[in-house]
Amino acid sequence: xxxxxxxxxxxxxxxxxxxxxxxxxxxxxxxxxxxxxxxxxxxxxxxxxxxxxxxxxxxxxxxxxxxxxxxxxxxxxxxxxxxxxxxxxxxxxxxxxxxxxxxxxxxxxxxxxxxxxxxxxxxxxxxxxxxxxxxxxxxxxxxxxxxxxxxxxxxxxxxxxxxxxxxxxxxxxxxxxxxxxxxxxxxxxxxxxxxxxxxxxxxxxxxxxxxxxxxxxxxxxxxxxxxxxxxxxxxxxxxxxxxxxxxxxxxxxxxxxxxxxxxxxxxxxxxxxxxxxxxxxxxxxxxxxxxxxxxxxxxxx
Amino acid sequence: xxxxxxxxxxxxxxxxxxxxxxxxxxxxxxxxxxxxxxxxxxxxxxxxxxxxxxxxxxxxxxxxxxxxxxxxxxxxxxxxxxxxxxxxxxxxxxxxxxxxxxxxxxxxxxxxxxxxxxxxxxxxxxxxxxxxxxxxxxxxxxxxxxxxxxxxxxxxxxxxxxxxxxxxxxxxxxxxxxxxxxxxxxxxxxxxxxxxxxxxxxxxxxxxxxxxxxxxxxxxxxxxxxxxxxxxxxxxxxxxxxxxxxxxxxxxxxxxxxxxxxxxxxxxxxxxxxxxxxxxxxxxxxxxxxxxxxxxxxxxxxxxxxxxxxxxxxxxxxxxxxxxxxxxxxxxxxxxxxxxxxxxxxxxxxxxxxxxxxxxxxxxxxxxxxxxxxxxxxxxxxxxxxxxxxxxxxxxxxxxxxxxxxxxxxxxxxxxxxxxxxxxxxxxxxxxxxxxxxxxxxxxxxxxxxxxxxxxxxxxxxxxxxxxxxxxxxxxxxxxxxxxxxxxxxxxxxxxxxxxxxxxxxxxxxxxxxxxxxxxxxxxxxxxxxxxxxxxxxxxxxxxxxxxxxxxxxxxxxxxxxxxxxxxxxxxxxxxxxxxxxxxxxxxxxxxxxxxxxxxxxxxxxxxxxxxxxxxxxxxxxxxxxxxxxxxxxxxxxxxxxxxxxxxxxxxx
Numbered sequence: 001x002x003x004x005x006x007x008x009x010x011x012x013x014x015x016x017x018x019x020x021x022x023x024x025x026x027x028x029x030x031x032x033x034x035x036x037x038x039x040x041x042x043x044x045x046x047x048x049x050x051x052x053x054x055x056x057x058x059x060x061x062x063x064x065x066x067x068x069x070x071x072x073x074x075x076x077x078x079x080x081x082x083x084x085x086x087x088x089x090x091x092x093x094x095x096x097x098x099x100x101x102x103x104x105x106x107x108x109x110x111x112x113x114x115x116x117x118x119x120x121x122x123x124x125x126x127x128x129x130x131x132x133x134x135x136x137x138x139x140x141x142x143x144x145x146x147x148x149x150x151x152x153x154x155x156x157x158x159x160x161x162x163x164x165x166x167x168x169x170x171x172x173x174x175x176x177x178x179x180x181x182x183x184x185x186x187x188x189x190x191x192x193x194x195x196x197x198x199x200x201x202x203x204x205x206x207x208x209x210x211x212x213x214x215x216x217x218x219x220x221x222x223x224x225x226x227x228x229x230x231x232x233x234x235x236x237x238x239x240x241x242x243x244x245x246x247x248x249x250x251x252x253x254x255x256x257x258x259x260x261x262x263x264x265x266x267x268x269x270x271x272x273x274x275x276x277x278x279x280x281x282x283x284x285x286x287x288x289x290x291x292x293x294x295x296x297x298x299x300x301x
Numbered sequence: 302x303x304x305x306x307x308x309x310x311x312x313x314x315x316x317x318x319x320x321x322x323x324x325x326x327x328x329x330x331x332x333x334x335x336x337x338x339x340x341x342x343x344x345x346x347x348x349x350x351x352x353x354x355x356x357x358x359x360x361x362x363x364x365x366x367x368x369x370x371x372x373x374x375x376x377x378x379x380x381x382x383x384x385x386x387x388x389x390x391x392x393x394x395x396x397x398x399x400x401x402x403x404x405x406x407x408x409x410x411x412x413x414x415x416x417x418x419x420x421x422x423x424x425x426x427x428x429x430x431x432x433x434x435x436x437x438x439x440x441x442x443x444x445x446x447x448x449x450x451x452x453x454x455x456x457x458x459x460x461x462x463x464x465x466x467x468x469x470x471x472x473x474x475x476x477x478x479x480x481x482x483x484x485x486x487x488x489x490x491x492x493x494x495x496x497x498x499x500x501x502x503x504x505x506x507x508x509x510x511x512x513x514x515x516x517x518x519x520x521x522x523x524x525x526x527x528x529x530x531x532x533x534x535x536x537x538x539x540x541x542x543x544x545x546x547x548x549x550x551x552x553x554x555x556x557x558x559x560x561x562x563x564x565x566x567x568x569x570x571x572x573x574x575x576x577x578x579x580x581x582x583x584x585x586x587x588x589x590x591x592x593x594x595x596x597x598x599x600x601x602x603x604x605x606x607x608x609x610x611x612x613x614x615x616x617x618x619x620x621x622x623x624x625x626x627x628x629x630x631x632x633x634x635x636x637x638x639x640x641x642x643x644x645x646x647x648x649x650x651x652x653x654x655x656x657x658x659x660x661x662x663x664x665x666x667x668x669x670x671x672x673x674x675x676x677x678x679x680x681x682x683x684x685x686x687x688x689x690x691x692x693x694x695x696x697x698x699x700x701x702x703x704x705x706x707x708x709x710x711x712x713x714x715x716x717x718x719x720x721x722x723x724x725x726x727x728x729x730x731x732x733x734x735x736x737x738x739x740x741x742x743x744x745x746x747x748x749x750x751x752x753x754x755x756x757x758x759x760x761x762x763x764x765x766x767x768x769x770x771x772x773x774x775x776x777x778x779x780x781x782x783x784x785x786x787x788x789x790x791x792x793x794x795x796x797x798x799x800x801x802x803x804x805x806x807x808x809x810x811x812x813x814x815x816x817x818x819x820x821x822x823x824x825x826x827x828x829x830x831x832x833x834x835x836x837x838x839x840x841x842x843x844x845x846x847x848x849x850x851x852x853x854x855x856x857x858x859x860x861x862x863x864x865x866x867x868x869x870x871x872x873x874x875x876x877x878x879x880x881x882x883x884x885x886x887x888x889x890x891x892x893x894x895x896x897x898x899x900x901x902x903x904x905x906x907x908x909x910x911x912x913x914x915x916x917x918x919x920x921x922x923x924x925x926x927x928x929x930x931x932x933x934x935x936x937x938x939x940x941x942x943x944x945x946x947x948x949x950x951x952x953x954x
Contacts, residue, residue, distance in 0.1 A: 213933075213934070213935040215932065215933045215934065215935075215937075217877065217880075217932045217933055218933050261935060262929075262930075262933045262934045262935055263933065264902060264903070264904060264929050264933045265902035265903075265933075266902040266904050266905055269900075269902060269905075294900075295900045296898070296899070296900050297899065297900060298899075298900055299899040299900065300899070300900060300901060300902050300903075301877075301880055
């Protein structure tokens with residue numbers, strides 16, 4: 001199983017150059033059954049990353065381009081009158097896919113954004129009183145433009161909390177950028193990728209992640225981190241219990257990817273920026289900077 | 302902080318309530334105008350919390366300032382002196398409440414409130430007031446904590462403030478003991494108007510001591526260095542009243558005969574004691590009859606009463622020696638004249654009574670005994686509520702009403718002596734006192750005020766006779782007990798039941814305990830002035846000012862150092878044995894100059910130090926793996942711990 005994971009990482013790294021850590025986090029998020037938010041300026045490879053992962057994991061992939069006039073029905077689908085049978089028939093929207101890329105999610109209005117909420121949390125959608133199950137595994141990768149850009153509706157905290165992780169891709173290093181500029185088209189590269197992990201295998205892996213051991217010493221550290229965010233004057237409001245659970249789940253997946261069976265503090269630290277950064281929001285968008293005081297001040301024993 | 306704390310309702314409510322608490326005790330000290338003015342402003346500000354539009358505009362504030370100044374000027378003619386200064390601060394505090402605009406204003410008000418809190422001590426220095434001020438200080442600190450906390454909670458803020466105060470206590474004690482004390486010059490207090498204190502007066506009309514008879518107010522306390530005089534000898538001498546117009550008794554106007562007085566001879570065992578006087582209006586010091594040794598600036602006047610040249614408006618302490626028996630020797634001419642003075646020709650009734658008791662035809666001691674017997678055997682009553690005797694009070698008392706208290710008896714006794722040509726005078730003061738078993742001292746209250754007689758006898762000098770004792774011997778043996786002292790039942794008290802008696806005893810004990818605490822507070826805290834400080838410190842070898850300052854700075858420095866070290870190195874001790882063992886590893890590595898950062902995990906640390914300690918890289922790796930296994934792993938085992946320990950012992954750097 002571990003080999004498959006390593007294979008996925010290796011293939012992905014060949015498409016998206018110099019972003020090993022981000023790719024690893026994205027896969028970690030997937031293994032932890034969480035949704036991923038990628039925040040960055042357009043053109044750094046957000047869509048490519050989502051597309052690559054979908055391809056490598058053999059999942060049904062659908063991209064939804066969010067715009068300011070998109071409606072919930074455009075996302076989850078709508079009932080249309082069928083003239084032949086004289087009845088309304090539900091036409092599933094693009095959300096009915098295993099991997100959904102919600103591109104530029106913060107360009108849409110809050111109404112459209114919230115259409116994703118139930119889907120992400122419950123893995124189901126309800127239309128006109130009828131509840132439809134979404135396919136499993138279900139994974140949303142959303143991208144958003146930095147909020148200072150024109151025409152954005154910032155995601156509310158409740159919506160942000162639905163994403164297990166938020167990562168930034170950032171500009172590539174010069175050497176990789178060179179390769180990118182001289183190499184072949186990324187999209188044609190993606191089409192050459194083959195499935196490394198079937199959805200069933202992925203579900204097995206997700207199950208295995210939940211079995212990773214968490215010792216009480218680690219829980220102490222985890223709680224110390226949570227308490228620190230609640231008491232320290234650096235944060236406006238601390239991490240919620242849900243955020244604590246998310247932190248632990250992500251750390252388990254990280255441990256699992258490292259082929260170990262017990263979480264150590266370093267695993268928590270590795271995922272902390274991605275998991276806690278968007279939940280703490282201390283007026284700064286740089287996740288690493290936001291969690292830096294935690295890493296420096298909360299003692300590991 | 303995002304919002305302006307000066308507009309935060311909770312902060313304002315908290316601050317204003319604490320300010321109300323601080324100014325509250327001043328209701329007893331300040332003029333009602335000043336206090337009312339402050340309350341008005343405070344109430345206005347309270348309304349302003351919910352209705353900010355009702356707060357005064359600038360012209361109105363100006364008007365308020367002018368009216369505040371007017372009140373200050375009318376009451377105190379300025380702001381000098383204790384009362385004026387305190388009023389100024391209270392008015393300023395009230396006015397400042399009207400313009401809370403920024404966070405800075407909150408701090409300013411808080412500091413002003415601290416000053417007002419301290420000003421309470423200018424009026425009252427009791428232990429209760431100190432406790433109250435301490436509480437109020439705690440509330441004020443809590444307001445500061447509250448303003449500066451992100452998640453403001455009143456109870457948490459109060460707790461934190463209490464902790465801060467508790468931490469400051471050792472410092473406060475050191476500074477209290479060692480800080481050089483300066484006596485405030487008296488002129489600083491020139492504007493004080495004294496609160497009239499009740500007490501004995503320098504004249505007596507039978508009936509003038511009625512009020513004192515029931516007052517439980519403390520006059521002085523006495524702590525004996527050795528033996529304690531029996532109850533019968535506990536007469537505390539006050540003014541001696543010689544002159545009378547038949548109704549009113551006053552002190553002799555001319556005491557210049559002092560230089561002709563005979564030499565006093567003392568007999569019996571002396572009593573050494575410390576007298577702790579409560580604040581008095583007069584400069585009388587009530588010494589045990591007869592004071593022999595008294596420190597400066599005390600003086601003994603011609604009537605053997607102790608006077609001090611200082612004011613007694615503060616509690617003061619005197620070390621005295623008295624002899625229970627003495628002989629004043631011969632009588633001076635003035636004394637002889639004064640002590641036989643009669644306001645007019647005595648009536649036939651009086652003459653007849655004196656003759657009947659052999660006043661004219663036998664030696665004085667026989668007549669005295671006859672008279673005391675007369676009081677004892679005839680139907681004389683002791684009461685604190687005698688009938689009014691406006692005309693010829695002595696005659697009315699002796700022949701008609703026969704109800705009276707000490708003043709009636711003493712004045713009648715002295716008058717009859719004088720009719721029989723025997724020199725006599727009235728002495729006022731206190732008698733008895735209640736023994737405080739907890740603190741081992743005697744408490745004398747206003748209720749113990751008394752009047753007795755002194756008769757000059759040949760070869761014995763002035764001799765004390767207590768005619769009241771003739772009718773109520775119980776009064777001498779015990780403290781005032783109205784139910785017994787009123788045989789006529791004019792004041793009747795139900796006999797206490799057994800249960801009530803137990804409660805009463807308990808209350809009595811509790812009161813004595815409290816009185817003892819208060820005594821020691823006075824003795825050691827309030828009276829710790831520059832002389833007491835000097836004598837206390839010299840017992841530790843701290844003689845001069847310079848050494849005192851060095852000591853103070855030294856001790857304060859040591860306490861600061863201990864506290865800072867404690868705060869710096871306060872870390873919870875690990876309880877996990879794995880962690881204890883691993884910490885040994887960290888110690889070893891630390892010797893090589895490499896320390897683990899607090900937020901660094903074991904693996905990260907290992908990676909960091911491996912490059913520096915290449916020779917031991919493998920062992921470090923093993924140790925780290927073993928530690929992680931034991932601490933975070935699924936199945937920590939005792940054997941794994943032993944292995945970890947072994948690896949760490951083997952590690953050589």
